[in-house]
Amino acid sequence: MKKRMKIWKKLLTGLIAAAGIMAAAFPVFAENTETAEMSARYSFYENGKEWSGDIKDNTCEAVPNGSYVTAMKATLQNQPAGMTGTIAYQVNLSGSGWIEWQENCVEAGASSGDKPLEAVKMKLTGELAEHYDVYYSVYQGGSWTELVMNGETAGVEGHGQRVAGLRVAVTKKGEVPAEPIMAGKADPTKPMIALTFDDGPSKVTARILDSLEANDARATFYMVGNRINSYPDAVRRMEALGCEFGNHTWAHTYLTKLSAQGIHDTLNQTSGTLQNIVGKRTTTVRPPGGYVNDSVRQALASYGISAVMWSIDTLDWKTRNAQSTINTVLSQVKDGDVILMHDLYSATADAAAVLIPELKNRGYQLVTVSELAEYRGGMQAGGVYYSFRP
Ligand code: ZN
Numbered sequence: 001m002k003k004r005m006k007i008w009k010k011l012l013t014g015l016i017a018a019a020g021i022m023a024a025a026f027p028v029f030a031e032n033t034e035t036a037e038m039s040a041r042y043s044f045y046e047n048g049k050e051w052s053g054d055i056k057d058n059t060c061e062a063v064p065n066g067s068y069v070t071a072m073k074a075t076l077q078n079q080p081a082g083m084t085g086t087i088a089y090q091v092n093l094s095g096s097g098w099i100e101w102q103e104n105c106v107e108a109g110a111s112s113g114d115k116p117l118e119a120v121k122m123k124l125t126g127e128l129a130e131h132y133d134v135y136y137s138v139y140q141g142g143s144w145t146e147l148v149m150n151g152e153t154a155g156v157e158g159h160g161q162r163v164a165g166l167r168v169a170v171t172k173k174g175e176v177p178a179e180p181i182m183a184g185k186a187d188p189t190k191p192m193i194a195l196t197f198d199d200g201p202s203k204v205t206a207r208i209l210d211s212l213e214a215n216d217a218r219a220t221f222y223m224v225g226n227r228i229n230s231y232p233d234a235v236r237r238m239e240a241l242g243c244e245f246g247n248h249t250w251a252h253t254y255l256t257k258l259s260a261q262g263i264h265d266t267l268n269q270t271s272g273t274l275q276n277i278v279g280k281r282t283t284t285v286r287p288p289g290g291y292v293n294d295s296v297r298q299a300l301a302s303y304g305i306s307a308v309m310w311s312i313d314t315l316d317w318k319t320r321n322a323q324s325t326i327n328t329v330l331s332q333v334k335d336g337d338v339i340l341m342h343d344l345y346s347a348t349a350d351a352a353a354v355l356i357p358e359l360k361n362r363g364y365q366l367v368t369v370s371e372l373a374e375y376r377g378g379m380q381a382g383g384v385y386y387s388f389r390p
Pocket of ligand 1: 198199248252288
């Protein structure tokens with residue numbers, strides 16, 4: 001009932017607003033003619049891997065620890081019509097020094113090589129340079145360098161320091177960039193939880209990934225190894241969205257029924273299958289049925305992996321009812337929770353479509369299990385974890 005009232009209220013507000021616009025000025029769609037702000041789009045090549053996705057203006061994005069960048073490219077979006085110029089960029093490539101300026105998404109650096117970038121310069125050209133500034137910074141030696149602008153050097157050249165990330169922001173002349181967006185990083189001072197999906201992948205996994213993608217959220221998938229090769233696209237998408245790969249054994253076997261060698265074998269088979277598709281191994285294990293004992297713990301410790309259980313059990317496999325899953329989560333959720341669901345049922349995908357935006361709306365950052373653990377004291381191999389409270 002409450003929900004229906006809300007919808008009516010929304011409709012009414014909309015009608016009043018529309019009437020206001022019509023009365024104020026024709027044409028009705030005048031507001032749509034306002035042009036979007038010009039912004040930078042950029043990407044970089046991670047050594048031996050691939051191009052990052054398109055990075056949005058003023059976003060700090062870096063490669064994982066230990067890795068580095070071998071090339072970059074950039075362009076502009078919503079450039080004002082009739083205004084000449086472009087965004088140009090130059091890189092200092094280790095061993096080669098400064099190489100020529102590039103523009104329009106032409107690669108600067110050497111993506112096919114293994115030499116790191118050491119420093120970066122960027123500038124706007126043509127009429128753009130009179131009306132806009134470009135600010136940029138690189139991630140180097142474990143921190144972001146001070147923002148520089150319009151042709152200045154970002155990064156330390158000639159000392160073997162490797163560029164491991166990039167931030168680019170275009171502003172109107174004289175304006176300074178807003179606080180940067182931190183790509184893929186949670187704010188450790190704010191609440192966070194980990195959604196986990198067991199027993200997949202399956203044909204409903206794609207819908208759950210749709211909900212995660214639409215809300216810029218991540219989850220951890222505890223996959224059954226023998227299903228992975230049937231859903232390679234789902235697995236690749238998990239990787240692209242920053243989701244985490246968990247291990248749920250090759251054939252959903254209870255670990256308490258296996259020898260130490262049997263445990264190692266079933267985890268390895270699952271991890272190896274995943275590695276063949278995305279080049280990554282599984283990070284933690286969720287014991288099927290939640291069964292662990294001392295010998296399982298020892299086997300996991302010697303394999304170098306920890307077990308992650310859950311603090312909220314939605315019982316989605318039993319109820320197959322989206323509303324029940326939604327209510328269970330929303331009535332219990334607290335900072336540091338690990339939530340158990342299964343990406344096998346369409347009711348679970350329905351629940352995820354509601355839960356993911358609503359949890360974000362309530363201020364929860366939806367992170368992977370390993371990220372949650374990282375901010376909350378970490379994990380030990382052989383440890384068994386139920387939640388990660390602040
Ligand atoms: Zn299971």
